[in-house]
Amino acid sequence: MASYILRRLIGSLLVMLAVATLVFFMIRLVPGDPIAAMLADSGGPEAREALIRKLGLDKPVLVQFWKWFIAMLQGDLGNSIYGNNQPVTTILIEALPRTMSLAFLSFIIALVIAIPAGIISATRKNTATDTAVSLFAFLGLSMPDFWLAILLIIVFAANLQWLPAIGYVPLAEGFWPWLSHLILPSIAIGTGFSAIIARMIRSSMLEVMQADYMRTAASKGLTMRVQMLRHAFPNALIPVVTVIGIAFALLISGAVVVENVFAIKGLGRVLIQGIQNRDYPVVQGAVLVVSAFFVLSNLAVDLLYAVIDPRIRYS
Amino acid sequence: MTDVSVKDLGDDLAVPDPVQPKSRLRSVFARDRKAQVGLFIMLFFTLTAILAPLIAPYDPNEMTLDMMTNPSGTHWLGTDDLGRDLLSRIIWGTQISLFVGVSTVALALVGGVILGVVAGYYGGWIDNIIMRYIDLQWAFPNFIIAVYLVAVFGTGLLNVIVAISLAFLDDFARIARSMVLTLKEEQFVDAARVQGFSDARIMFRHILPNALAPLIVQATVSVSYAILGEASLSFLGLGVNPNTPTWGLILADGRSFISQAWWLGVYPGLAIMLVVLSINFVGDGLRDALDVRETGS
Numbered sequence: 001m002a003s004y005i006l007r008r009l010i011g012s013l014l015v016m017l018a019v020a021t022l023v024f025f026m027i028r029l030v031p032g033d034p035i036a037a038m039l040a041d042s043g044g045p046e047a048r049e050a051l052i053r054k055l056g057l058d059k060p061v062l063v064q065f066w067k068w069f070i071a072m073l074q075g076d077l078g079n080s081i082y083g084n085n086q087p088v089t090t091i092l093i094e095a096l097p098r099t100m101s102l103a104f105l106s107f108i109i110a111l112v113i114a115i116p117a118g119i120i121s122a123t124r125k126n127t128a129t130d131t132a133v134s135l136f137a138f139l140g141l142s143m144p145d146f147w148l149a150i151l152l153i154i155v156f157a158a159n160l161q162w163l164p165a166i167g168y169v170p171l172a173e174g175f176w177p178w179l180s181h182l183i184l185p186s187i188a189i190g191t192g193f194s195a196i197i198a199r200m201i202r203s204s205m206l207e208v209m210q211a212d213y214m215r216t217a218a219s220k221g222l223t224m225r226v227q228m229l230r231h232a233f234p235n236a237l238i239p240v241v242t243v244i245g246i247a248f249a250l251l252i253s254g255a256v257v258v259e260n261v262f263a264i265k266g267l268g269r270v271l272i273q274g275i276q277n278r279d280y281p282v283v284q285g286a287v288l289v290v291s292a293f294f295v296l297s298n299l300a301v302d303l304l305y306a307v308i309d310p311r312i313r314y315s
Numbered sequence: 316m317t318d319v320s321v322k323d324l325g326d327d328l329a330v331p332d333p334v335q336p337k338s339r340l341r342s343v344f345a346r347d348r349k350a351q352v353g354l355f356i357m358l359f360f361t362l363t364a365i366l367a368p369l370i371a372p373y374d375p376n377e378m379t380l381d382m383m384t385n386p387s388g389t390h391w392l393g394t395d396d397l398g399r400d401l402l403s404r405i406i407w408g409t410q411i412s413l414f415v416g417v418s419t420v421a422l423a424l425v426g427g428v429i430l431g432v433v434a435g436y437y438g439g440w441i442d443n444i445i446m447r448y449i450d451l452q453w454a455f456p457n458f459i460i461a462v463y464l465v466a467v468f469g470t471g472l473l474n475v476i477v478a479i480s481l482a483f484l485d486d487f488a489r490i491a492r493s494m495v496l497t498l499k500e501e502q503f504v505d506a507a508r509v510q511g512f513s514d515a516r517i518m519f520r521h522i523l524p525n526a527l528a529p530l531i532v533q534a535t536v537s538v539s540y541a542i543l544g545e546a547s548l549s550f551l552g553l554g555v556n557p558n559t560p561t562w563g564l565i566l567a568d569g570r571s572f573i574s575q576a577w578w579l580g581v582y583p584g585l586a587i588m589l590v591v592l593s594i595n596f597v598g599d600g601l602r603d604a605l606d607v608r609e610t611g612s
Binding site: 018027248283 | 450451455456465468539543552553563570574577581583584588589596
């Protein structure tokens with residue numbers, strides 16, 4: 001087990017290094033002249049020379065890469081070339097808790113909807129309830145998250161005025177202000193996610209309910225409730241956990257779009273604003289952090305998989 | 316789709332019948348109400364896209380002084396902040412959405428299948444190189460890849476199509492490779508080799524037709540993801556050029572006015588949802604018909 005964890009850790013690290021390399025070289029493929037774009041015809045040739053030297057672009061690409069890489073390992077991702085030239089790391093550290101809060105809450109909302117929905121539709125297979133859950137799942141899968149976000153704003157912010165339509169308040173300024181700003185965006189992201197998990201739980205439950213140990217449980221005279229919640233559900237969760245890993249991608253992609261609807265300055269908004277401002281150090285940094293988040297959460301899922309299913313042995 | 320029939324068997328004696336998708340499809344679609352509804356909605360939107368110039372009541376870009384008017388007899392879905400007819404814009408938007416969805420997946424399918432089949436068939440260092448790349452791409456969520464590619468190469472219809480299809484490449488490559496790995500051990504492949512057929516012929520005429528079922532299902536589902544992806548990119552201002560009426564862009568433009576004009580926030584999204592829903596319905600029916608296990612991706 002320990003060697004398996006170590007191997008997976010090293011593997012993830014290698015992927016991250018490869019990702020960093022790819023991100024660095026991709027941005028150098030940008031067609032056109034980024035320097036001209038940065039200066040935005042505000043400087044002559046001298047200003048241009050100075051900027052090129054300041055950014056180290058007069059050096060060979062491999063030297064640039066090496067410098068960037070060493071700096072990155074020390075947590076220095078360069079400075080934003082826009083506005084007041086904040087260090088990219090500072091921008092990202094500010095953004096990260098917002099995206100994490102959003103992802104965490106979306107995840108909770110998704111599970112709260114998906115677990116009962118999945119169990120109920122499996123135990124009442126082919127009833128009206130099952131059909132309703134299935135239809136809800138299809139709708140959830142098909143609805144663009146940014147559209148759901150807009151609908152939620154129209155209903156709960158613009159008309160009912162129950163919840164704020166935009167912005168973010170840190171947890172330090174109180175639980176309710178923090179939560180109230182995150183509820184609508186989290187529902188917007190979590191709904192699609194819950195649809196995937198509910199469908200998985202349903203099909204996994206249906207499979208598990210055919211197992212021999214379920215017949216044993218029934219013949220022991222256990223109530224339906226105990227059979228389902230103690231015996232079927234925990235076993236049904238095993239395949240679901242792997243899907244959760246894949247669905248993290250949806251959560252992150254959802255955050256990128258939905259943060260922009262609600263003007264929450266998380267990783268997604270930083271990324272998109274960086275692109276709009278042609279602020280390449282910021283774009284580079286944001287993409288790195290997003291993929292790190294994704295790689296690490298997949299790693300966590302794989303390890304969790306080993307923990308919850310003792311039948312799996314890793315050598 | 317190569318459908319091997321009896322007359323082809325003359326020179327390919329050893330080729331077995333690939334899954335007979337047609338007959339099975341027909342029987343499933345006859346029973347599956349959901350898939351029928353999906354097919355019907357798909358047909359509706361396809362016709363809308365083709366007939367857009369004929370059925371759109373107004374020029375989608377014509378600005379008038381009837382700004383943000385409520386849905387009514389003259390403007391069925393109302394008008395936007397520049398007095399443009401929302402229904403006409405949505406009708407024209409259908410063209411872009413469907414075009415992006417289909418062309419993206421066609422590109423990703425061709426590219427991914429070639430990569431996957433070559434990797435699986437030759438194995439060794441070729442497989443290693445291709446798979447390391449695929450693993451690398453696996454480290455990014457598809458949408459983030461598309462966003463990054465558009466950031467690097469710029470916006471516009473063509474770039475969006477290329478970006479999304481590159482983002483989908485790994486999905487198809489993985490499926491094609493794993494199918495080839497199992498199929499290449501089959502006797503009919505040995506038989507084809509003994510007959511002296513070229514590698515390319517064995518890969519694409521003998522192995523690939525037998526690996527179509529999971530690829531068809533993945534392609535169908537990917538069309539819906541591609542449509543959502545284009546809409547999201549356009550919504551973020553990273554998609555097709557402004558002024559092109561696309562669903563994502565119409566929503567983005569209308570976003571600032573939703574408290575006065577709810578229809579600007581409701582109808583374009585409804586169109587996206589209906590199209591994606593219909594594709595998911597059909598995809599689900601295909602999955603049952605072709606007996607492909609759900610992977611969840």
